[in-house]
Amino acid sequence: VRVEIDGQPVDVEPGTTILEAAQSAGRYVPTLCFDERMAPFGACRVCMVGAEGAAAPLAACTTPCREDMRVDTTDETSRRIAAATVELVLSELPEPPGEHTELAAVARHFGIDEPRWQGERRRPAHDRRHPYLALQHELCISCGRCVRACDEVQGAFALTATGRGFHSGITAGLDSGFVDSTCVSCGACADTCPTDAITEHTLLDMASAYTGNGGTT
């Protein structure tokens, strides 16, 4: 299949997604819920791109390339939608995400600093029962990456998405924490988390040593 990404022709195998084609052409498309280790999910709406003839922007991670498709990764409508989505996500967090996180990198890409919306923010809720893994529920953006890493990379099936809307999040086991769940402590969830909602105690301790406030527990 031949497609054009930002004017550059690319030949890809049938079934290749727009995101994969763009990456092979060396074009950056921001993502939040995507991780190459897992099947595409299409939840975060941050990888939106324009395509000639398409009625609306497309999610690059889940849309397969079609013959002669012309994709514009810099499409203004797509950018506006994606940026607004990221801004909404940020507006729920009690504090800006750590600079090293993927969420912070995506926010920088869209030039979002302080969100314009000053509504209700999530309250810190931490679970530090596991010897390595730390849960910071308030930072969860429901991208589903941890749940899918647990299912599709490890196969422990220990994590579940819970709640709705503002109250959505993830839980280990039946809210019993990692240790009493089927968790095998592989850490794939922490590895994939784009916000540090799941991270390591040692990394939190390191952050608090620098800033003096990383440990909000």
Next chain:
Amino acid sequence: VTSRFDATTTTTCGYCGVGCRLEAHRADGRIASISPAMDGPANKGHTCVKGRFAHQFSRSRDRLTAPLVRESGGFRLASWDEAIGRIADAFGRIKAEHGPDAIAGLASSRATNEDCYVMQRMMRAAIGTHNIDNCSRVCHSPTSWALRKSFGMSGATGSFDDIEAAQVALLIGVNPTQGHPVVGARIKQAAIKGLKLVTADPRRIELADYGEVHLGMRPGTNAALLNGLAHVVIRDGLVDERFVAERTEGYDALAELVAAYTPEAVEEITTVPAADLVAAAHLYASAERACILWGLGVTEHRYGSECVRLICNLALLTGNVGRPGSALLPLRGQNNVQGSSDHGALPDTFTDYRHVSDESVASAFEERWGVTMKREAGMKIPEMFDAAVGGSLKAMYIFGEDVAQTDPNTEHVVHALESLDFLVCQDIFENETTKYADVILPASSFLEKTGTFTNAERRVQLVEAANDPPGSAKTDFEILTTVSRALGHEMGYETPSDVMDEIAELTPRYAGIRHERLGRGGLQWPVAPDGTDTPILYEREFELPGGRGQFAPLPYKPPGDAADEEFPLILVTGRRLEHYNAGTMTRRTGNLTLMSADWLEVHPDDAAALGLTEGETVTLRSRRGQVKLPVQITGRIEPGHVFTAFHFPEVRTNLLIGPSADVNTSCPEYKVVAVAIEPAGDRISEPLAAEPAVSA
């Protein structure tokens, strides 16, 4: 990129033999975090609770940070010069009085290829003995022996990628989701996507829940099971006739032998229902692409090496070798079980398993090292201990191995260590074995050294130092080359890379291996001079005379121990997810919180018969010794059998294991020990209450 870390080093995991590539992140002079390399060929962006998290041991307060020498019943700190001077004096004196063969050395399957090569060179060239062995003796030496006899080379025939390419995988005596977690995860994911699994183990392992058939054979009856599978393959016309005719030898003798192994006869011996055996044979032999994976449940038996040959028979019968998706994959227990043996840390072979009596090989090494060597093999590990007790072995140099904790027949091992005139231990912690040392040298962990490990796929991968050794501890490369110099043999290497250059020069199958060529993905030996590697062995012919694979007609023989009236149960030992072997590393990490003590798995029927309750502490007694531990009642084990691990010195499971060993390789029979359970009268304390669930 916005990084929290001062530096990130890509290296290779030092725990099991899967060979995960890791990114070690350093901050403030210590390892702050470890994450999986996305492009690791074995791990593909994943790792496990050990590789990712269990790294705090490397900065544990009780790391050895300076040499220790024995003085008036205890140890005192010493300078490197004094410690090495003592070694040179003692070894010189013993060599002069008793000859070089009164000294023996153990290299380590935890150490790099370069360290192991330097160690065997030190023993052979600086001391002048072939008394060098390594801990693969007690795990996969039977695999190595058998693969060489059946196919020609000592290594997996393919790669982990063959698991996803296969239609069927047969798992025998291996529990990957516990022992090799990343490969376990790969198998589980493949099974979810359609790979059909056949599992064979005295325990109903987790992957059995994702499989088609589980064969719960009695411990020690693997040979009957494997011959039974071969019987069904032949009886039901599932043989790959063309493959057998063109590429193998010895079919008729095998067919004659296995004729008696009817499913019904095999059920008598193994307790595996005849119909399950038939179903398993059909699944394996009907697949176009099928892999076999095995572990220490096959090898650590009296006839373990023969059983590996019987596994090879199945692959030869069905043509399931030498093609993508049709691999034989022994899962290696330690990070460098493959490499330590590949690189000559064995009493009978130089690099690439070339015998010390091979004149052209031996003279090439002699010329390179400027020494002359005997053409007779040295002692294997159990022979060393016997010789120490007998008085002919006077000194040992033990590098990275806690034999007093991990080797069988512990009492005999301790007696051997006590009998030595002089013992050197080179390790990162004091352990059960260092208690008997005269000099203890502080060494480096895998996070502090440079070199290569060879994983279970024959993949030679780079190890790079992510941190410095603590205190005045040194890298093993530096220690061994310095000791060798003090013994009068200058090796002339500046870096571990120089060592690999010498190995490549002297070893045709490793001719193209250079550190600078290994890159991020490593190379699978054999490696041609131009750097071309070999993911799949035997695509056209086997590495044996005539190029043909050799069938082995070997009958079932009973194991070295059997249940009787006094010892009515059979103990199987193995590994658990959270810990690693002697536990020296993992017990110094948060993994101890995840699993803080060992337990004995007992079937509900046996528990009822003995009146045992969950959590009750019992005395487990064998013909050799006894230990105490709490009981867990579980249907995952077959009635008549009990299981525990060997990670805790508090339990010292190996006190129970006798001297029975593999007939060809002396690998101990850890997997079949007759035992009796008696109530110990005390209860284990209640688990500690969890901390508050959520704080805000």
